[in-house]
Each structure stands twice: as structure tokens, then as C-alpha cells.
Amino acid sequence: YEYQAEELTYFRGLEAVTLDGHRVVLRSNIEIAEEVPIALREGAQGVGLFRTEFLYMKRNHVPSEEEQLSAYRQIIESMAPHPVTIRTLDVGGDKLVSGIDLSDEANPAMGLRAIRFSLKEKNLFKVQLRAILRASAFGNARILFPMITGVAEIKSCKCLLQEIRQELVAEGHAFDPDIEIGIMIETPAAALVTELLAREVDFLSVGTNDLIQYCLAVDRGNEHVAYLFEPLHPAILRTLRMICDAAKQAGVMVGICGEMAGDPLYALVLLGLGFDEWSMNAPYISQVKRIIRQVHRPEAERLVEELFELGSAPEAARRLAGEMNKRF
Amino acid sequence: YEYQAEELTYFRGLEAVTLDGHRVVLRSNIEIAEEVPIALREGAQGVGLFRTEFLYMKRNHVPSEEEQLSAYRQIIESMAPHPVTIRTLDVGGDKLVSGIDLSDEANPAMGLRAIRFSLKEKNLFKVQLRAILRASAFGNARILFPMITGVAEIKSCKCLLQEIRQELVAEGHAFDPDIEIGIMIETPAAALVTELLAREVDFLSVGTNDLIQYCLAVDRGNEHVAYLFEPLHPAILRTLRMICDAAKQAGVMVGICGEMAGDPLYALVLLGLGFDEWSMNAPYISQVKRIIRQVHRPEAERLVEELFELGSAPEAARRLAGEMNKRF
Ligand SMILES: [Mg+2]
Ligand SMILES: [Mg+2]
Numbered sequence: 001y002e003y004q005a006e007e008l009t010y011f012r013g014l015e016a017v018t019l020d021g022h023r024v025v026l027r028s029n030i031e032i033a034e035e036v037p038i039a040l041r042e043g044a045q046g047v048g049l050f051r052t053e054f055l056y057m058k059r060n061h062v063p064s065e066e067e068q069l070s071a072y073r074q075i076i077e078s079m080a081p082h083p084v085t086i087r088t089l090d091v092g093g094d095k096l097v098s099g100i101d102l103s104d105e106a107n108p109a110m111g112l113r114a115i116r117f118s119l120k121e122k123n124l125f126k127v128q129l130r131a132i133l134r135a136s137a138f139g140n141a142r143i144l145f146p147m148i149t150g151v152a153e154i155k156s157c158k159c160l161l162q163e164i165r166q167e168l169v170a171e172g173h174a175f176d177p178d179i180e181i182g183i184m185i186e187t188p189a190a191a192l193v194t195e196l197l198a199r200e201v202d203f204l205s206v207g208t209n210d211l212i213q214y215c216l217a218v219d220r221g222n223e224h225v226a227y228l229f230e231p232l233h234p235a236i237l238r239t240l241r242m243i244c245d246a247a248k249q250a251g252v253m254v255g256i257c258g259e260m261a262g263d264p265l266y267a268l269v270l271l272g273l274g275f276d277e278w279s280m281n282a283p284y285i286s287q288v289k290r291i292i293r294q295v296h297r298p299e300a301e302r303l304v305e306e307l308f309e310l311g312s313a314p315e316a317a318r319r320l321a322g323e324m325n326k327r328f
Numbered sequence: 329y330e331y332q333a334e335e336l337t338y339f340r341g342l343e344a345v346t347l348d349g350h351r352v353v354l355r356s357n358i359e360i361a362e363e364v365p366i367a368l369r370e371g372a373q374g375v376g377l378f379r380t381e382f383l384y385m386k387r388n389h390v391p392s393e394e395e396q397l398s399a400y401r402q403i404i405e406s407m408a409p410h411p412v413t414i415r416t417l418d419v420g421g422d423k424l425v426s427g428i429d430l431s432d433e434a435n436p437a438m439g440l441r442a443i444r445f446s447l448k449e450k451n452l453f454k455v456q457l458r459a460i461l462r463a464s465a466f467g468n469a470r471i472l473f474p475m476i477t478g479v480a481e482i483k484s485c486k487c488l489l490q491e492i493r494q495e496l497v498a499e500g501h502a503f504d505p506d507i508e509i510g511i512m513i514e515t516p517a518a519a520l521v522t523e524l525l526a527r528e529v530d531f532l533s534v535g536t537n538d539l540i541q542y543c544l545a546v547d548r549g550n551e552h553v554a555y556l557f558e559p560l561h562p563a564i565l566r567t568l569r570m571i572c573d574a575a576k577q578a579g580v581m582v583g584i585c586g587e588m589a590g591d592p593l594y595a596l597v598l599l600g601l602g603f604d605e606w607s608m609n610a611p612y613i614s615q616v617k618r619i620i621r622q623v624h625r626p627e628a629e630r631l632v633e634e635l636f637e638l639g640s641a642p643e644a645a646r647r648l649a650g651e652m653n654k655r656f
Contacts, residue, residue: 102552107435110545112552120552149544149556149563151640187545188516189563196562196639210545216477217438217515217542224430224440224448228477234524235477235517311524312479 001264001291001328008286012043016289022297024271026289027085027279029257033071036078039282043289046082048205048279049144049257050075052128053091062124068131073138080139085182085205085279086132087144088125090114109210109219114147119156129164136176144205148183148190154200157181186210186258191239198250205279206243208258212236230313231260232320237269237307244274255279265324267291272304291328329592329619329656336614340371344617350625352599354617355413355607357585361399364406367610371617374410376533376607377472377585378403380456381419390452396459401466408467413510413533413607414460415472416453418442437538437547442475447484457492464504472533476511476518482528485509514538514586519567526578533607534571536586540564558641559588560648565597565635572602583607593652595619600632619656 016026027048028039039047055063055071063071076084092102092113105111118125132143145157158181168175183200185191186207198204208231213220215235218228230236247254255277260266262280264287270278271292278288303323307316344354355376356367367375383391383399391399404412420430420441433439446453460471473485486509496503511528513519514535526532536559541548543563546556558564575582583605588594590608592615598606599620606616631651635644 105547105550105552107437107547107550109435109438110541110547110553111550116553116556147545149546150558150561152642188543188567189545189561192543192563192566193561213438214542214545215516215520217475217517217538218477219433219435219438222433222435222439224433225438225444228444230478233478233517233521235520238520239516314480 001324003287003290008290011286011289011293012041014043014289014293016292018271018292018295018297018300020296020298022271024275024292025255025277026285027082027255027277028282028285029262029279030075030282033074033078035282036075040078042282042285044082044282044285046079046140047075047084048255048277050084050086052087052089056089056091062127065127065131065134068128069134072131072135072141076135076139076141083140083142083180085142085144086135087146087184088115088128088132089118090146092117109213115145115153115157116147119153122160126160126164129161130168133161133164133168133175133179134173136179137174141176142180142182142203144182144184146184146207147186147210148197149187150189150193151196151200154183154197158200182255184210184257185243185254186214188215188239191215191243194243194246195250198247198252201252203253203255203277204243204247205255205257205277206240206275208236208240208256208260211239211258215239230317231266232269232307232316233313234308234311234316237304237316240273241304241308248274253277262288264288264291264328265320268295268300268303268323269307269320271295271297272300272302294328329652331615331618336618339614339617339621340369342371342617342621344620346599346620346623346625346628348624348626350599352603352620353583353605354613355410355583355605356610356613357590357607358403358610361402361406363610364403368406370610370613372410372610372613374407374468375403375412376583376605378412378414380415380417384417384419390455393455393459393462396456397462400459400463400469404463404467404469411468411470411508413470413472414463415474415512416443416456416460417446418474420445437541443473443481443485444475447481450488454488454492457489458496461489461492461496461503461507462501464507465502469504470508470510470531472510472512474512474535475514475538476525477515478517478521479524479528482511482525486528510583512538512585513571513582514542516543516567519543519571522571522574523578526575526580529580531581531583531605532571532575533583533585533605534568534603536564536568536584536588539567539586543567558645559594560597560635560644561641562636562639562644565632565644568601569632569636576602581605590616592616592619592656593648596623596628596631596651597635597648599623599625600628600630622656 028044262284356372590612
């Protein structure tokens with residue numbers, strides 16, 4: 001079911017629609033502006049995940065509001081009218097110029113990172129949010145907050161945004177007053193209370209890499225335990241279903257931007273679970289689209305039901321691989 | 329609701345039974361044999377968690393089968409006929425004499441620790457299991473496997489136990505052929521598939537410290553994020569309820585041995601959720617028993633329902649503290 005790139009150019013201009021007419025939105029993950037032309041060429045309907053860490057890490061100083069504004073604006077303008085989903089800083093302070101020394105964290109993946117770091121270093125966070133809001137005047141921007149575990153964090157972010165909106169109005173800066181706000185669902189806690197979080201935001205984006213890591217308590221970068229990192233573990237399938245069901249009930253769009261989204265092996269599973277927006281590295285878009293265009297959605301839903309009946313990841317993996325090899 | 333120790337001696341000889349006759353079992357967590365007399369004095373109905381790490385760490389060599397046998401036997405004999413729940417090694421190899429160098433793990437809490445380490449270092453694991461099985465001949469022992477995330481790990485453990493049973497029979501060593509086998513539920517994955525895991529074992533024991541840590545992606549030893557470690561986070565309450573409900577449906581005993589069990593603040597919550605066995609440091613047993621003996625179980629169940637209606641940990645904490653201060 002994996003095709004060579006040259007055979008896939010055919011799919012670039014086509015929609016991601018199933019045989020029975022169910023549409024999904026395929027977007028691109030990007031880190032730098034140079035990836036935008038590739039994303040457009042591959043037919044990405046916008047950017048589902050713009051990782052902003054690169055902006056902070058390639059320099060030895062924190063990027064100024066003007067520097068960030070210019071980077072965001074360039075990407076937003078190139079992608080318009082499609083949305084660009086800008087994720088706020090998603091690292092720990094150890095990787096940045098910052099007053100907080102985090103080098104002593106025993107388990108940095110469960111430490112002061114992402115939204116936790118931003119909410120602690122509010123001045124730094126405000127510079128980024130001001131830049132994003134100002135850039136939103138130039139096209140279709142969305143804000144995405146990483147590593148949310150509870151409603152309180154979302155409220156803090158929205159409160160800060162409101163403060164900034166007032167500042168910008170006072171200063172005479174333009175911005176999109178209706179900019180959409182979303183959160184990553186990438187901790188088990190967030191998955192378990194999706195419906196409480198969904199009430200506070202416009203969209204959700206599931207980060208499967210971290211979600212799987214925390215759910216299974218397996219550092220995905222650790223070779224000793226890599227064998228335990230199983231996307232088809234029944235606990236992971238149940239978690240993904242819980243999230244999708246809660247999002248549907250709340251009437252909120254639910255996307256996925258982890259590695260599972262760009263792996264054609266999982267395309268039927270994500271279709272069956274009901275993800276609305278899939279964001280992946282641009283070169284995978286055609287691979288995934290090709291699969292989506294060749295199935296009826298109820299078939300994917302039935303396959304997911306079958307996987308749920310199986311009690312272990314290896315059984316689910318065998319069943320899925322069998323199906324994919326048979327069909328594609 | 330916290331009493332001085334001298335006021336609580338009254339409760340030592342009494343049962344942990346609610347006003348409407350619902351019994352729970354209160355056991356002690358121990359690390360060394362010297363704690364057994366304290367546990368007995370405080371009225372512990374056995375040991376719910378015997379942490380064996382101390383045996384390994386106080387020496388500069390791995391303890392031999394005979395050394396372990398003698399340590400386990402002493403505790404089992406002192407506690408008989410009450411059970412002693414021996415948890416197999418629950419550390420990473422970095423803390424031990426071992427051939428595997430784990431000093432490079434970026435996030436050791438999500439690395440090669442506990443059952444993962446034991447299943448990799450099978451010779452070391454076999455020595456411990458042989459010692460536990462041989463000690464089981466001298467009273468009432470139970471085996472508890474830490475950090476289980478899936479059925480495959482339990483099967484590997486049971487397979488090894490079966491091998492050892494045959495060896496012991498061949499060697500003429502006595503052991504309890506019906507020794508109970510249990511697992512820790514302390515990863516979100518295990519909580520999400522409790523009913524699949526329950527089929528494989530005789531009892532479950534929830535480790536709230538790790539469960540909360542992984543669920544919220546918060547290292548509980550990290551001061552920068554300690555404010556996020558909330559036992560009453562709605563995601564944690566839901567997780568605990570999922571586990572209890574799945575255990576009841578499977579007809580398997582479910583215990584709790586994390587810090588929540590020994591904190592009188594949470595006694596009504598754990599009673600309402602339906603935990604059968606609570607294991608805690610011995611000095612807390614009377615505190616907790618005093619609360620259990622003064623309530624009707626349906627009141628605790630109603631309180632838990634109320635906490636479920638609240639959308640955040642601070643609201644739940646206020647409601648619970650209000651109830652506890654009013655009643656006790
Ligand atoms: Mg992430
Ligand atoms: Mg633990």
C-alpha cells in the first residue's frame with residue numbers, strides 16, 4: 001500500500017473524498033517557510049501544524065515580535081485562503097534563552113514544557129501571541145496550544161489573548177477578531193476529559209506521538225522500550241475513539257497531527273474513527289489520499305470495529321496489515 | 329478530619345466496616361521486616377505492598393535466592409495467616425548491579441524499569457520469583473507485577489512462573505501451588521484495558537502516584553510542575569472509576585496502594601469508588617478506619633457522583649474538603 005512518489009502525482013489536484021462522498025481535510029505539518037511551496041504542490045489544504053520551535057532554536061536569542069510577525073505573515077500569505085495552524089512554543093526552557101534553569105529535570109518530557117513553560121514565562125508567551133494575532137490580519141491563521149491537561153490552562157491562554165487584543169486595538173494594529181483557537185490532545189488526561197476541553201475551543205488536534213508515549217509510559221526515543229510503543233495497542237485505539245466521540249458530541253472539529261496521520265498503514269483506521277482533519281508531512285498527502293479515495297467510509301468503520309474486538313496490538317497489526325495488503 | 333495518633337488507638341482492634349456493614353480490607357505498605365510489628369500493632373490485615381527494592385539497593389551485590397527467601401519468609405511467617413503481597417523489583421537498572429547501562433535514558437520514568445527491566449534481565453527475575461515461590465510455603469504470599477501495560481507482559485510473567493514451578497517440583501522444594509498473582513494498574517494504558525488484564529490475574533492494585541503522573545504527564549518529583557499533580561483532576565476520577573467498574577465486572581479484587589490510600593482526605597472517595605483493599609503506611613490505618621466506620625457507603629457513593637459533576641480539580645477539592653470538615 002505504499003506507492004512511489006512519481007505514481008502519486010495524479011492525486012495532487014484531487015480531493016480527499018471516499019467512494020461514498022465523505023470528505024476529509026488533508027493538511028501539511030511545516031517548520032519553515034521553505035516547506036510551503038512543497039505543501040502547496042502536494043495539494044495540502046493549509047497547514048495543520050506549524051511548529052514554531054525552529055524560530056526560537058536557530059538563533060541564540062529569543063525572536064522578537066517583529067521577527068516572528070514576519071515569519072508567520074509570510075507563511076499565512078502564501079497559504080491563503082487556507083488556514084495556517086500556528087502551535088505556540090512546544091519545548092522546555094532548557095532549549096531556550098531563559099531565566100529558568102531546567103537542566104535538573106529528571107524526566108523533562110513530564111516537566112516544564114510547552115504550555116506550562118509559556119504560562120510561566122508570560123512575557124515571552126505574550127510576544128509570540130502578539131506576533132500571531134498581528135499576522136492573522138494577513139490571511140487565515142489559527143492558534144494551537146500544546147500539552148493542555150485541563151480547562152484552567154485554556155482559560156489562562158484565552159485571558160492572555162483577550163488582554164493582547166485590547167493592547168493591539170489601542171495600538172492600532174490589525175488582527176483577525178475571529179481567529180480560531182485550538183488545543184493539542186496529547187496527554188491521557190486531556191483525552192479523558194475531551195468534552196470539558198472542547199467547550200472552550202474551536203478545534204482539537206490529537207498529537208499521537210506524545211499521547212501514545214504518556215499512555216503507555218514509554219519514552220518513544222528510548223531504544224530499550226521502543227518495542228512497547230504500539231499505536232494499535234487496544235488502550236490507544238480506545239483513547240482515540242473516546243476523543244473522536246467526545247469531539248463529535250461537542251460539535252468541535254477534531255484533527256490529528258502525529259506520525260499516525262501520515263502513515264498510510266493507519267489511513268483506514270483514522271477514517272473509521274472519524275478524524276476530520278489530518279495533518280502530515282507534505283510528501284505523504286498523496287499516499288494517504290489515494291487510500292481514502294478507494295474506500296467506502298462504512299468499510300473503514302467496520303474494520304475499526306473489528307480491531308476493537310482484538311485484545312492486543314500484534315493481533316490488530318496483523319489484521320490491519322492483511323487488510324491493507326489485500327486492498328492496496 | 330486528621331486525628332492525633334493517641335486518640336486513634338481505640339480503632340486498632342476494630343474492623344474497617346461502614347455503618348451499613350460494608351467491609352473494606354486495610355493493609356500495610358512495608359519495605360523492611362522491622363515494619364511488620366508496627367503493621368500488626370496498627371491492625372493491618374496483611375501487607376498490601378511489600379516493596380523489594382530495598383533488598384537490592386542496600387547491598388552492592390544482587391541478593392541471592394537464599395537471602396531473598398529468608399527476607400520474604402520472615403515477613404510471611406510474621407504476618408500469617410494474613411497475606412503478604414510481594415511486588416517484584418520496581419526500579420530501572422541504573423540503580424542496580426546489572427549489565428545494562430541505563431544512565432543515558434532521557435526520561436527514566438518512561439524507560440526500562442520495573443517489569444520491563446525484569447523481563448529483559450530474566451536471570452535476575454527468575455532468582456526473585458524462585459525466592460518468592462519458595463517463601464510462599466511458609467504462609468500466605470501473593471505476587472504483584474509492577475508497570476504492566478498489556479496482556480503480553482502478564483503472559484510472559486506467568487510463563488516464567490510455570491517454568492519455575494516445574495524446577496521447584498523437580499528439586500523437591502515446597503511452594504504454595506495456588507499463590508495469587510496480581511498486577512499494578514499504574515499506567516493509563518493499563519487503566520484503559522483493565523478488563524483485558526483482569527482476566528489474566530487474581531487481583532489488581534492501583535498505584536495512584538504513577539497513574540496520576542503518567543495521566544497528567546507530570547513528573548511528581550519536579551517542583552516546576554508539582555501544581556499540576558492533582559488527584560481530584562476529573563481525568564483521574566474517571567480513570568479510577570473505569571478501573572473499579574472493569575474490576576467489578578471481571579469479578580476481580582481491586583486494591584489501591586498509592587499515597588491516596590493513606591490520606592484520610594480521600595477515604596470517602598475511595599469508598600464511593602468501590603476499592604476492596606487499601607494499602608498504606610501503617611500509621612494511617614486508624615485514621616482511615618475511623619472515617620470508614622462513621623459513614624454509610626451510599627453517602628460516599630453520592631459524594632463521588634457529585635465530584636464527577638464538577639469540571640475541575642479545584643472545585644472537587646473544595647467540595648471534598650467542605651464535606652470532610654463538616655463530618656469529621
Ligand atoms: Mg507533543
Ligand atoms: Mg509505581
